[in-house]
Amino acid sequence: xxxxxxxxxxxxxxxxxxxxxxxxxxxxxxxxxxxxxxxxxxxxxxxxxxxxxxxxxxxxxxxxxxxxxxxxxxxxxxxxxxxxxxxxxxxxxxxxxxxxxxxxxxxxxxxxxxxxxxxxxxxxxxxxxxxxxxxxxxxxxxxxxxxxxxxxxxxxxxxxxxxxxxxxxxxxxxxxxxxxxxxxxxxxxxxxxxxxxxxxxxxxxxxxxxxxxxxxxxxxxxxxxxxxxxxxxxxxxxxxxxxxxxxxxxxxxxxxxxxxxxxxxxxxxxxxxxxxxxxxxxxxxxxxxxxxxxxxxxxxxxxxxxxxxxxxxxxxxxxxxxxxxxxxxxxxxxxxxxxxxxxxxxxxxxxxxxxxxxxxxxxxxxxxxxxxxxxxxxxxxxxxxxxxxxxxxxxxxxxxxxxxxxxxxxxxxxxxxxxxxxxxxxxxxxxxxxxxxxxxxxxxxxxxxxxxxxxxxxxxxxxxxxxxxxxxxxxxxxxxxxxxxxxxxxxxxxxxxxxxxxxxxxxxxxxxxxxxxxxxxxxxxxxxxxxxxxxxxxxxxxxxxxxxxxxxxxxxxxxxxxxxxxxxxxxxxxxxxxxxxxxxxxxxxxxxxxxxxxxxxxxxxxxxxxxxxxxxxxxxxxxxxxxxxxxxxxxxxxxxxxxxxxxxxxxxxxxxxxxxxxxxxxxxxxxxxxxxxxxxxxxxxxxxxxxxxxxxxxxxxxxxxxxxxxxxxxxxxxxxxxxxxxxxxxxxxxxxxxxxxxxxxxxxxxxxxxxxxxxxxxxxxxxxxxxxxxxxxxxxxxxxxxxxxxxxxxxxxxxxxxxxxxxxxxxxxxxxxxxxxxxxxxxxxxxxxxxxxxxxxxxxxxxxxxxxxxxxxxxxxxxxxxxxxxxxxxxxxxxxxxxxxxxxxxxxxxxxxxxxxxxxxxxxxxxxxxxxxxxxxxxxxxxxx
Ligand SMILES: Cc1ncc(C[n+]2csc(CCOP(=O)(O)OP(=O)(O)O)c2C)c(N)n1
Numbered sequence: 001x002x003x004x005x006x007x008x009x010x011x012x013x014x015x016x017x018x019x020x021x022x023x024x025x026x027x028x029x030x031x032x033x034x035x036x037x038x039x040x041x042x043x044x045x046x047x048x049x050x051x052x053x054x055x056x057x058x059x060x061x062x063x064x065x066x067x068x069x070x071x072x073x074x075x076x077x078x079x080x081x082x083x084x085x086x087x088x089x090x091x092x093x094x095x096x097x098x099x100x101x102x103x104x105x106x107x108x109x110x111x112x113x114x115x116x117x118x119x120x121x122x123x124x125x126x127x128x129x130x131x132x133x134x135x136x137x138x139x140x141x142x143x144x145x146x147x148x149x150x151x152x153x154x155x156x157x158x159x160x161x162x163x164x165x166x167x168x169x170x171x172x173x174x175x176x177x178x179x180x181x182x183x184x185x186x187x188x189x190x191x192x193x194x195x196x197x198x199x200x201x202x203x204x205x206x207x208x209x210x211x212x213x214x215x216x217x218x219x220x221x222x223x224x225x226x227x228x229x230x231x232x233x234x235x236x237x238x239x240x241x242x243x244x245x246x247x248x249x250x251x252x253x254x255x256x257x258x259x260x261x262x263x264x265x266x267x268x269x270x271x272x273x274x275x276x277x278x279x280x281x282x283x284x285x286x287x288x289x290x291x292x293x294x295x296x297x298x299x300x301x302x303x304x305x306x307x308x309x310x311x312x313x314x315x316x317x318x319x320x321x322x323x324x325x326x327x328x329x330x331x332x333x334x335x336x337x338x339x340x341x342x343x344x345x346x347x348x349x350x351x352x353x354x355x356x357x358x359x360x361x362x363x364x365x366x367x368x369x370x371x372x373x374x375x376x377x378x379x380x381x382x383x384x385x386x387x388x389x390x391x392x393x394x395x396x397x398x399x400x401x402x403x404x405x406x407x408x409x410x411x412x413x414x415x416x417x418x419x420x421x422x423x424x425x426x427x428x429x430x431x432x433x434x435x436x437x438x439x440x441x442x443x444x445x446x447x448x449x450x451x452x453x454x455x456x457x458x459x460x461x462x463x464x465x466x467x468x469x470x471x472x473x474x475x476x477x478x479x480x481x482x483x484x485x486x487x488x489x490x491x492x493x494x495x496x497x498x499x500x501x502x503x504x505x506x507x508x509x510x511x512x513x514x515x516x517x518x519x520x521x522x523x524x525x526x527x528x529x530x531x532x533x534x535x536x537x538x539x540x541x542x543x544x545x546x547x548x549x550x551x552x553x554x555x556x557x558x559x560x561x562x563x564x565x566x567x568x569x570x571x572x573x574x575x576x577x578x579x580x581x582x583x584x585x586x587x588x589x590x591x592x593x594x595x596x597x598x599x600x601x602x603x604x605x606x607x608x609x610x611x612x613x614x615x616x617x618x619x620x621x622x623x624x625x626x627x628x629x630x631x632x633x634x635x636x637x638x639x640x641x642x643x644x645x646x647x648x649x650x651x652x653x654x655x656x657x658x659x660x661x662x663x664x665x666x667x668x669x670x671x672x673x674x675x676x677x678x679x680x681x682x683x684x685x686x687x688x689x690x691x692x693x694x695x696x697x698x699x700x701x702x703x704x705x706x707x708x709x710x711x712x713x714x715x716x717x718x719x720x721x722x723x724x725x726x727x728x729x730x731x732x733x734x735x736x737x738x739x740x741x742x743x744x745x746x747x748x749x750x751x752x753x754x755x756x757x758x759x760x761x762x763x764x765x766x767x768x769x770x771x772x773x774x775x776x777x778x779x780x781x782x783x784x785x786x787x788x789x790x791x792x793x794x795x796x797x798x799x800x801x802x803x804x805x806x807x808x809x810x811x812x813x814x815x816x817x818x819x820x821x822x823x824x825x826x827x828x829x830x831x832x833x834x835x836x837x838x839x840x841x842x843x844x845x846x847x848x849x850x851x852x853x854x855x856x857x858x859x860x861x862x863x864x865x866x867x868x869x870x871x872x873x874x875x876x877x878x879x880x881x882x883x884x885x886x887x888x889x890x891x892x893x894x895x896x897x898x899x900x901x902x903x904x905x906x907x908x909x910x911x912x913x914x915x916x917x918x919x920x921x922x923x924x925x926x927x928x929x
Pocket of ligand 1 (some may be wrong): 382447907
């Protein structure tokens with residue numbers, strides 16, 4: 001603290017210092033101390049504001065020996081600096097952002113008395129005006145400037161940002177420029193867009209009485225703001241915009257920003273049947289305010305901008321990571337520049353405040369594997385969530401407070417001040433482009449009707465809705481303003497309103513002639529070379545052979561370390577062991593997996609893997625990223641295969657399932673030519689992302705006509721590791737399986753895993769693939785494959801038992817995954833079971849019915865058909881198989897039905913496992929008897 005005492009040699013100055021920075025807390029005083037030391041050595045080494053501040057102290061110190069000698073005006077300079085600082089830090093609390101009611105009161109206020117200043121000082125000129133680039137100025141002018149900047153229609157929170165360059169940029173852009181100065185032409189455009197937003201809602205209100213549309217009314221400012229953003233964006237190099245938004249205002253944005261034809265929107269209101277895109281499919285479709293859309297719009301500068309609105313479920317905010325993944329895929333796949341795409345997330349105030357996914361997504365925003373160059377977050381803050389008041393909807397002051405966790409600037413804007421909103425979005429956009437970081441805009445508005453248009457809001461918010469009922473709409477307010485400014489005349493405005501009304505009428509007429517509803521394929525261009533799977537596409541897997549010599553060459557390449565880098569000795573041994581596997585022709589799981597990636601990369605596909613600790617692999621099997629021992633430089637062997645190979649990327653993720661799975665799902669949405677994999681640390685952790693499974697993976701194709709080839713690895717297997725580390729909850733996925741919506745596999749050999757991954761890219765369609773991956777089998781001596789098994793063949797949905805004579809088989813035992821090897825061991829150990837055929841079901845869904853029928857036919861002498869699983873009876877694949885093989889008299893051997901998936905005790909677990917095996921063979925013997 002020494003330097004602080006040095007600065008504050010005059011006690012009152014110390015108090016001022018403490019006052020001025022009291023909000024920083026004690027630790028910050030040390031920081032100020034440090035800054036002062038730096039300043040003393042080189043005044044240019046600290047931020048300009050601080051330099052000014054210390055200059056004042058130095059001045060006081062040089063000229064006066066004791067506090068009593070310090071003239072009052074020097075004291076007052078600091079008081080004014082203090083006031084300026086308070087406007088910057090707390091001004092947003094006093095901004096006039098609420099269009100319909102008074103804000104909560106905050107203390108202390110920004111009144112002069114709270115800074116020990118008075119009205120007598122208003123005409124005094126203060127040097128402190130320098131601080132806000134006014135130069136020496138009378139206090140009244142300083143305050144007026146601060147009021148206009150921080151306390152009219154735009155409030156801003158940014159003073160917590162630690163990066164001086166960002167703070168400086170914000171100050172320059174708001175203290176000098178946040179009062180909107182639009183040209184007459186721009187004002188007309190703003191009015192035109194505002195009118196479109198208003199008229200569209202009023203038209204729907206009249207023509208489709210009582211139908212849900214989740215009107216934007218109250219928050220119409222969104223539409224001119226988005227319009228301006230797209231226009232400005234295209235001028236500054238934005239080629240694509242990707243939007244995620246909920247129900248509120250979605251149809252309006254689709255019609256007015258995305259230029260979806262109004263007749264199509266109206267047609268959706270008329271409730272018609274879908275045009276089936278495949279005669280054999282029962283396409284379900286979705287409600288109109290969940291559908292995605294893409295379109296290319298030509299901006300006023302003549303430049304095209306591609307706009308994408310992601311489809312989303314009702315589950316608020318679930319789409320956020322998906323949008324980020326789509327944006328990142330577009331950057332990686334072809335844009336190659338974060339500034340060329342603009343992600344926008346539009347939230348509701350209740351949802352952004354309470355849904356944890358928002359935080360998870362924000363936490364990804366600056367990470368290497370997940371960054372997208374910054375997102376513009378806009379909150380349609382209508383002050384109510386369904387019927388819940390904001391006071392019951394959050395503990396934080398603002399709904400946007402999550403934005404502060406990653407030190408994003410947050411703007412709060414009065415929704416009745418359309419120009420302020422347009423101005424804010426443009427500043428936010430330029431900030432995003434400059435710093436590649438997220439920015440938040442809290443659009444303070446209201447909701448004209450209830451949650452939907454049939455809802456009565458006065459049940460729950462009678463006072464608020466009295467105010468809203470008597471409040472002029474934003475179009476009326478803005479029109480009045482621009483008429484007063486002489487920009488437009490009333491009759492001209494009436495004509496604009498009438499003309500757009502005509503357009504809507506004509507579209508309504510046209511919509512009535514449309515017989516059926518067509519659901520536009522999302523990201524149509526991206527998917528143009530692929531088509532949805534047909535009914536027979538799962539009968540057989542395609543050939544996924546790969547030239548053996550080339551396989552060996554690839555295996556050697558990615559297991560040979562570069563000579564000029566120094567790696568940890570155990571890593572060198574691991575690579576050598578893998579090279580030996582090639583010689584002895586026994587490839588383990590990692591080799592099968594890595595060879596699948598290598599061959600796909602060699603064929604020109606990209607591969608992206610993400611998940612917790614996936615680079616090394618939770619169970620230390622993968623080692624796809626090698627670190628040098630001395631400098632921890634990263635080396636990715638799979639990126640050193642050949643000049644023409646695809647890109648291999650793998651990222652250890654943040655400790656999130658919901659956001660990361662969503663991101664990778666989004667990535668796969670926009671990357672049909674990339675094998676995109678998300679790996680869970682242990683299988684059951686996926687349930688933190690259950691919304692993604694239910695609302696996207698399993699149902700998207702049926703709702704939205706979309707394809708998605710995301711692969712999920714879920715480590716699974718009963719190895720005595722306890723309740724949470726044993727089961728990947730296969731039953732959950734199987735319950736969701738229908739209409740060939742996804743693939744669920746549990747694999748026993750490296751070769752079959754190799755072919756499964758290759759199959760994922762070698763078909764003309766994409767489906768999510770859920771793979772229950774092993775732990776014990778990663779190193780199990782018998783779970784090895786020969787190079788020939790990889791080189792020739794295809795994925796085997798069912799692996800038959802070739803060790804038995806089918807005629808002598810009286811029991812067919814079906815199983816899946818690791819228990820297969822335990823059954824074999826038990827068979828050997830007990831020297832029994834020659835009469836049992838052990839058949840592995842490697843793909844549980846889609847069930848390989850035809851292949852299973854053949855097997856049942858082959859073992860026609862069999863009297864018993866058993867399904868053996870290590871999971872409790874109420875889990876695993878049993879219920880699903882029982883449902884599908886009702887007629888086969890399949891019996892189940894498993895753990896007893898249980899509430900928890902597995903015992904916490906390894907001893908109990910082993911005993912239960914053994915009981916299953918005992919039962920398998922005693923069952924078989926009984927059959928023999
Ligand atoms: C995860 C989730 N929980 C509950 C709901 C049901 N729900 C639909 S809209 C809504 C209120 C949303 O309020 P807000 O985020 O402020 O948006 P607004 O409708 O006011 O625009 C709720 C609770 C939902 N859609 N998603």
